[in-house]
Amino acid sequence: MKNILVTGGAGFIGSNFVHLMLGKYDDIQVVVYDKLTYAGNPDNLAPVVDNPRYHFQQGDICDAATVDKVMQQYDIDTIVNFAAETHVDRSLMEPGGFIQTDVYGTFVLLEAAKKYEIERYHQIGTDEVYGEVIEGRSMETDRLHTRSPYSAAKAGGDLMCLAYYTSFGVPVTITRGSNNIGPYQYPEKVVPVFITNAMDDQPLPLYGDGLQMRDYQHVADHCEGIDTVLRQGQPGEIYNLGTGVETTNIKMTKLILKLLNKPESLIQPITDRPGHDRRYALDCSKVRALGWQSRHNFEQAIESTVKWYVDNEDWWRKIKSGQHYQAYYERQYAGREIG
Numbered sequence: 178m179k180n181i182l183v184t185g186g187a188g189f190i191g192s193n194f195v196h197l198m199l200g201k202y203d204d205i206q207v208v209v210y211d212k213l214t215y216a217g218n219p220d221n222l223a224p225v226v227d228n229p230r231y232h233f234q235q236g237d238i239c240d241a242a243t244v245d246k247v248m249q250q251y252d253i254d255t256i257v258n259f260a261a262e263t264h265v266d267r268s269l270m271e272p273g274g275f276i277q278t279d280v281y282g283t284f285v286l287l288e289a290a291k292k293y294e295i296e297r298y299h300q301i302g303t304d305e306v307y308g309e310v311i312e313g314r315s316m317e318t319d320r321l322h323t324r325s326p327y328s329a330a331k332a333g334g335d336l337m338c339l340a341y342y343t344s345f346g347v348p349v350t351i352t353r354g355s356n357n358i359g360p361y362q363y364p365e366k367v368v369p370v371f372i373t374n375a376m377d378d379q380p381l382p383l384y385g386d387g388l389q390m391r392d393y394q395h396v397a398d399h400c401e402g403i404d405t406v407l408r409q410g411q412p413g414e415i416y417n418l419g420t421g422v423e424t425t426n427i428k429m430t431k432l433i434l435k436l437l438n439k440p441e442s443l444i445q446p447i448t449d450r451p452g453h454d455r456r457y458a459l460d461c462s463k464v465r466a467l468g469w470q471s472r473h474n475f476e477q478a479i480e481s482t483v484k485w486y487v488d489n490e491d492w493w494r495k496i497k498s499g500q501h502y503q504a505y506y507e508r509q510y511a512g513r514e515i516g
């Protein structure tokens with residue numbers, strides 16, 4: 178693993194992964210390939226722009242010709258695919274782009290992996306493909322029960338990866354991560370929306386009864402887990418990646434408010450998301466057997482995330498003051514208040 182193509186590397190998890198890899202290893206080149214959608218942000222990569230082992234190419238993973246050019250130009254031997262449309266609520270508004278990028282885009286990258294006989298193709302997957310899990314924990318062998326257009330598109334990507342392993346011997350691995358939090362997360366996902374709204378004394382729009390459960394893990398732990406699977410995971414295998422501990426949204430919300438010293442009266446219940454998955458829960462024993470385990474528990478992950486948003490107001494104010502964000506926020510939340 179010398180020349181790594183990180184697709185979607187200008188997004189939240191991808192940029193954290195780039196920082197991790199360039200800091201941890203001095204014998205690798207990292208090429209970020211990113212379309213720079215609303216979620217792709219060159220500011221996320223500002224700390225590495227002067228690193229001679231870092232390169233950037235703007236492009237769409239659905240564009241086979243440009244993908245091919247980059248594969249050749251940088252002699253790519255490893256692809257780590259973070260590129261995706263990622264927000265469930267947007268997938269309820271406009272599902273088409275999810276199918277295009279998350280399924281067709283994955284296929285284009287797998288074709289490149291096959292043509293150039295690369296050492297590893299790694300797909301960043303999600304626990305959402307298992308659907309809601311009311312009791313017990315999802316194992317990698319469980320059947321997929323997708324319920325949102327986002328999770329269905331991600332499942333399509335995963336299945337295409339497994340097909341390329343079985344049919345063509347492409348050395349594919351997949352990780353299925355739980356909800357990430359930490360630096361550079363676009364403020365549409367719940368934790369950065371709630372932190373930044375609370376800092377501005379704005380309402381925190383909580384869906385339904387707030388008793389839905391998610392396994393919120395720190396992005397640094399997730400990225401370490403991906404690196405572990407890249408180096409030690411077996412081709413053709415799937416690895417769940419999370420803390421293995423779930424928390425209700427209301428508990429997460431109250432902790433954010435407490436850390437920012439803001440009143441709980443800022444919580445604004447709103448109408449629930451259609452098809453809202455009640456609970457995700459992962460069994461992570463397979464990846465733990467490779468020696469990985471998360472370093473942050475829930476409280477530590479939330480605390481360090483709150484601190485980052487407090488210390489980096491310029492980063493998120495630039496996004497939130499933009500026309501794109503404000504139009505999205507209005508479309509997503511207007512008129513949904515209950516009580």
Ligand code: NAD
Pocket residue numbers: 184185186187188189190191210211212213214215216217218236237238239258259260261262263264278282301302303304331353354355356357358362363
């Ligand atoms: P993000 O939305 O912050 O970033 C996505 C990145 O992909 C952006 O930089 C965007 O510009 C780029 N992109 C989108 N479409 C593209 C295309 N067609 N071609 C090239 N680049 C494109 O997402 P994230 O939260 O960092 O998620 C990264 C990956 O991790 C996704 O595959 C997501 O499904 C998965 N995942 C996310 C979470 C989470 O909690 N955020 C949890 C588990 C898995």
Ligand code: TYD
Pocket residue numbers: 265266356365366367368370382383384389390391426
């Ligand atoms: P989100 O960050 O969108 O991630 P996902 O739905 O992919 O898990 O949402 C996390 C949880 O927070 C989920 O149960 C939905 C809930 N939520 C709210 O209550 N209010 C919000 O404004 C958002 C965006 C999410």
